[in-house]
Amino acid sequence: MEPVLLRSLISMGILGVLLGAGLAFASKKFIVEVDPRIEAIEELLPGANCGACGFPGCANFAEAVVSSQVSANGCVVGGAGIVDKISQIMGVESAGAVIPKKALLRCGGTCEKALDRGKYSGIEDCRAATLLGGGTKACSFGCLGLGTCVDACPFKAIEMGDDGLPIVNKNICTGCGICVDICPKNLFTLVPETSDVHVLCASTMKGASVRKVCSAGCIGCKRCEKVCDTGAISVTDFLASIDYEKCTTCGKCAENCPTSCIIVLSHQERGLVEVDDIAH
Amino acid sequence: MRSFRGGIHLEYAKESTERKRIIKMMPPEKAFILLQQHIGAPCEPLIAVGDEVKVGQKIGEAKAFVSAPVHSSLSGKVASIASVPDCRGGESTAIVIESDGKDEIWEGIIPYGDDLNLLSAEEIKRIVREAGIVGMGGAAFPTHVKLSPPSDKKIDSIILNGCECEPYLTADHRLMIERPEEVIFGLRAVMKALGVEQGYIGIEDNKVDAAERLKAVIGDDSSIKVVLLKVKYPQGSEKHLIDAILHRHVPSGGLPMDVGVVVNNAATAVACARAIKTGMPLIERVLTVAGPGVKEPCNLEVRIGTPFEDVIAECGGLLGSPTKIIMGGPMMGIAQYGLSAPVVKGTSGLLIFSQKEKGRIWTGPCIRCGKCVEVCPMSLIPLELSHLSEKGLFDEAEEYNILDCIECGACSYICPAKRQNLQLIRMGKAEIVAKRRNKLA
Numbered sequence: 001m002e003p004v005l006l007r008s009l010i011s012m013g014i015l016g017v018l019l020g021a022g023l024a025f026a027s028k029k030f031i032v033e034v035d036p037r038i039e040a041i042e043e044l045l046p047g048a049n050c051g052a053c054g055f056p057g058c059a060n061f062a063e064a065v066v067s068s069q070v071s072a073n074g075c076v077v078g079g080a081g082i083v084d085k086i087s088q089i090m091g092v093e094s095a096g097a098v099i100p101k102k103a104l105l106r107c108g109g110t111c112e113k114a115l116d117r118g119k120y121s122g123i124e125d126c127r128a129a130t131l132l133g134g135g136t137k138a139c140s141f142g143c144l145g146l147g148t149c150v151d152a153c154p155f156k157a158i159e160m161g162d163d164g165l166p167i168v169n170k171n172i173c174t175g176c177g178i179c180v181d182i183c184p185k186n187l188f189t190l191v192p193e194t195s196d197v198h199v200l201c202a203s204t205m206k207g208a209s210v211r212k213v214c215s216a217g218c219i220g221c222k223r224c225e226k227v228c229d230t231g232a233i234s235v236t237d238f239l240a241s242i243d244y245e246k247c248t249t250c251g252k253c254a255e256n257c258p259t260s261c262i263i264v265l266s267h268q269e270r271g272l273v274e275v276d277d278i279a280h
Numbered sequence: 281m282r283s284f285r286g287g288i289h290l291e292y293a294k295e296s297t298e299r300k301r302i303i304k305m306m307p308p309e310k311a312f313i314l315l316q317q318h319i320g321a322p323c324e325p326l327i328a329v330g331d332e333v334k335v336g337q338k339i340g341e342a343k344a345f346v347s348a349p350v351h352s353s354l355s356g357k358v359a360s361i362a363s364v365p366d367c368r369g370g371e372s373t374a375i376v377i378e379s380d381g382k383d384e385i386w387e388g389i390i391p392y393g394d395d396l397n398l399l400s401a402e403e404i405k406r407i408v409r410e411a412g413i414v415g416m417g418g419a420a421f422p423t424h425v426k427l428s429p430p431s432d433k434k435i436d437s438i439i440l441n442g443c444e445c446e447p448y449l450t451a452d453h454r455l456m457i458e459r460p461e462e463v464i465f466g467l468r469a470v471m472k473a474l475g476v477e478q479g480y481i482g483i484e485d486n487k488v489d490a491a492e493r494l495k496a497v498i499g500d501d502s503s504i505k506v507v508l509l510k511v512k513y514p515q516g517s518e519k520h521l522i523d524a525i526l527h528r529h530v531p532s533g534g535l536p537m538d539v540g541v542v543v544n545n546a547a548t549a550v551a552c553a554r555a556i557k558t559g560m561p562l563i564e565r566v567l568t569v570a571g572p573g574v575k576e577p578c579n580l581e582v583r584i585g586t587p588f589e590d591v592i593a594e595c596g597g598l599l600g601s602p603t604k605i606i607m608g609g610p611m612m613g614i615a616q617y618g619l620s621a622p623v624v625k626g627t628s629g630l631l632i633f634s635q636k637e638k639g640r641i642w643t644g645p646c647i648r649c650g651k652c653v654e655v656c657p658m659s660l661i662p663l664e665l666s667h668l669s670e671k672g673l674f675d676e677a678e679e680y681n682i683l684d685c686i687e688c689g690a691c692s693y694i695c696p697a698k699r700q701n702l703q704l705i706r707m708g709k710a711e712i713v714a715k716r717r718n719k720l721a
Contacts, residue, residue: 117617123643123670123700128707132615133369140370152672 038062040089044082045075050154052076052176065090076101077174101175101190103158103168107143108200108216108261110163114142115213130184138213141203143187149179196249197242201261204237218261224253233262281485283510284520286657288690290447290513290611292486296577297570298450302458304581305594307383311354311585312364312374312622313339318414319421320346325375331358334386336560338410339375348412348422348625353563353583356380367607367614367621374622377585389559396465396472396556404473404556411555412562412625416547417441417452417516418608420626423552426542427473433537435474439525440467442483442490442546443509443516446609449629451566452546454579456483456490459550460497462557466549467504469556474542479504481546482521484511513611514688518543520657532684547628562625569595573602573632588619591630604633611689644697652691652701658684662691666701669708674715677708685709 041062049057053074055064064070065086072086072094079100087094115138120129126148129135135144145164157172158179168179170193180188187202199218203210207219220238232246233253240253240262251264316322323340333339333352340350356379366372392399392407399407409424429435440463444452456463463481471479483491483506491506498504507525509515519530521543528539536543551562563584570577575596582591588607592598606613607621608628652662660681668677682705691701 118615122703123707125707127711128703131706131710133617136617 035066037066037089041065041086044078044085044089046077046174048077048154048174048176050077050174050176050178052174052178077176079174100193102170102173102193103175103177103179103188104191104198105143105166105168106187106189106198106200106202107141107165107185108263109137109139109142109214110161110165110216111145112163113214113216114139127182127184135185139203139205139210139217141185141187141201141205142214143185149183149188152178152182154178192244195242195244195247196265197247197251197254197262198265199240199242199262201239204239206238210238216259216261219259221258223256223258224262227252227256281508281510282524283512283515284523284657285659286655286690287512287514287520288655288693289511290693292511293447293570294450294453294486297448297568297579298453300454300578302451302454302566302579302581303594305583305586305591307354307379307583308586308590309379310359310587311352311377311379311583312587313350313352313377313585314364314366314372314374314622314624315340315350316372317350317420317584317624317626318348319419320344320348320425322373323347323350325361327358327375329358329360332356333358333377334384336389336563337386338388338412338561339377346422346425348414348424349410349561350375350412350584351561351563352377352386353585354379355382355384355386364622365618365620367616367624367627369614369617374585385560391559392556394465394557396468399469399472399556401473401475404469407555408473408552410561411551413548413551413555414562414625415545416551416565416625416628417545418612418626418628420624423544423548426537426544427470429474429537429542434540435476435537435542436478436540437526437542438467438471438474438476438479439518439521439541439543440479440481440546440549441516441518441521441543442481442487442494443521444487445484445511445513445516446611446613446629448570448631449568449609450570451568451579451628453487453490455550455566456487456546457493460490460493462550462553463494463546464497464504464549465557466551466553467544469552470542470544470549471503476542477503480525481506482509482515482525483507484509484515486511513690514657514686517657517686517688519686532681565623565625565627567591567623567627568629569632570629571606571631571633573599573605573634575599582623584623584625586623588616588621588623588630591623592619592632598632600634602632603635606631606633611693612687643699646695646697646699649696651694651696655690655694657688657690658686660685662701662705665708666691666699666704669704669711674708674711677705678712682708683712 042059045058047058053061055061073083084094116136117138118136120136124146126144126146129144134140143165147160149166150158150160155172157169158166161167175190201218203217210217210219218239220235222235224233224240225235230246232243254262254264321342321344323342325340327339334355337352338349339352354377356377359376359378361375363371364374405424405427413423414420442456467479485508494506509524522528522541566581568579605616656662665682685705689702
């Protein structure tokens with residue numbers, strides 16, 4: 001063997017052993033203790049870093065759980081499945097999952113049903129359009145349909161429908177609430193997954209004013225209030241709202257609503273829809 | 281010639297109205313006096329539905345200091361206090377007055393005379409406040425607030441803004457030509473109110489005739505100087521006016537008073553002069569009605585509260601159906617959803633455009649040519665700001681001083697890719713301001 005080759009092999013070998021020993025020493029000496037529970041919990045979390053728990057990301061949430069800042073059911077996205085597991089890791093009794101919630105758009109003013117008062121040719125963002133006197137929709141409460149919620153949804157659960165209103169895919173929506181925060185018209189609300197009857201309008205204008213601008217708006221006629229057997233519907237400020245705990249989903253209110261702004265979801269295509277399960 | 285860094289050269293399109301005398305429009309049959317026509321607290325109505333009111337009578341006032349009272353511009357009866365469409369695209373509360381056709385002046389109107397020596401600074405401030413005078417260039421900031429700076433701010437100069445750098449608008453130009461005495465009287469009153477020795481009138485080089493008229497009135501009084509400035513947009517922005525005339529730089533987030541200056545519009549000076557000379561509060565203003573969509577473009581002196589429809593009817597009506605209606609100038613004005621809103625104190629113009637002028641459907645990607653950086657009068661980086669805003673990175677945009685943007689629109693105007701830079705920046709600013717407010721709450 002060439003002496004040059006031999007020499008370099010030996011010197012590199014010695015160097016390797018020395019550096020290796022140094023690293024081994026450093027890893028023992030300067031070790032940072034990480035609570036293994038943090039990693040275990042992080043593993044369980046969805047990993048979308050959506051921020052719905054109030055922390056910047058899943059790792060921060062995991063740390064907060066371990067340091068007992070928040071309870072194990074703080075992750076709405078993970079749902080029932082992971083609450084038990086996190087509780088197990090933490091050695092506490094399961095806090096019980098929060099009832100999963102889904103986003104619902106409180107507007108039924110599609111392109112055909114709601115009037116426009118002007119043409120908009122600016123940037124495709126509802127927040128920018130709202131700055132221009134509330135946007136081009138004649139109803140000041142209505143959905144502008146420029147799709148800011150579609151872009152903001154970290155789970156791609158919202159699509160823009162052909163009728164100009166966004167559609168929430170019930171199977172993918174995790175109830176993180178990002179669309180609730182970003183909608184400049186405050187049209188999204190989180191409703192219990194089990195609920196089936198909803199008011200698709202957010203207008204508190206008087207009935208006559210609503211009728212001028214939209215044929216699908218709540219006019220505050222109180223017919224729903226009268227037909228409801230359980231007192232689950234109440235009309236305040238010319239707008240019906242449903243108490244989901246009392247609602248038996250009998251659907252009488254929807255049948256009697258003159259503008260069909262109250263709907264039974266399982267009979268409808270609008271609002272939340274079931275689309276073939278993709279990932280979950 | 282004096283000017284500032286950046287800015288753009290526009291097609292001014294002022295020919296249609298700049299040589300026409302101001303026409304006094306007859307009082308309308310109905311006036312809609314909005315309770316908030318200014319920056320600050322909205323007024324509370326001082327009258328009830330059914331009351332008789334006369335021209336110049338105070339009908340709304342707020343207790344807050346940053347506010348301005350509103351006055352009846354008609355004599356007649358208060359028909360209702362209702363929500364009406366406003367020029368910002370929403371709805372606001374207004375006092376609706378039906379005219380009795382007599383146009384009687386309120387008994388409480390007393391002239392204060394032509395001699396400023398007989399009035400103290402405090403009296404002038406009180407008259408200006410009582411007359412409900414606000415900045416008439418568009419922003420409508422209460423003038424008496426500008427005249428009452430905090431004691432630690434020493435004001436040494438007053439600048440009267442006669443630039444009118446927006447295309448189409450010629451209302452201030454005509455005011456300076458037709459009523460130069462009132463402009464100068466108003467400026468002297470403001471100088472007296474602030475105890476300032478030096479006043480300047482900044483006028484763009486395309487209004488030499490107005491400058492000549494003003495100089496003739498000033499005579500050899502050295503305390504007022506007329507300064508001709510380069511024709512460039514946005515020369516009428518107060519920060520740039522101060523830069524061009526006095527070479528002082530208003531710090532980021534600061535106000536003109538931080539560098540010892542107060543800037544007022546020429547039309548505001550005329551309003552102050554009228555309030556002192558005749559005692560009549562701000563009940564009418566001059567505005568330019570122009571654009572290819574209106575039959576007879578002109579400068580009109582109209583009562584506050586006149587619906588835009590009546591204003592357009594006075595100008596011969598519309599030519600065809602308009603595609604864009606703007607209150608104010610085409611660069612910084614507010615697009616209207618219709619003609620139902622009333623004239624407010626800050627209405628400097630009403631522009632009607634037809635299909636040909638309205639454009640910009642196509643928007644391309646940013647090619648990073650840097651033209652917007654070149655023209656930005658605030659020395660910002662509009663391309664960066666609009667990108668950050670587009671991506672929702674508002675915190676970073678704030679670090680790039682997005683809040684210093686004066687929303688002149690030069691970056692959108694110059695962009696070869698026709699990106700809507702200003703709209704994106706505006707959205708970013710609104711999001712940042714909303715976030716700050718939430719933090720405080």
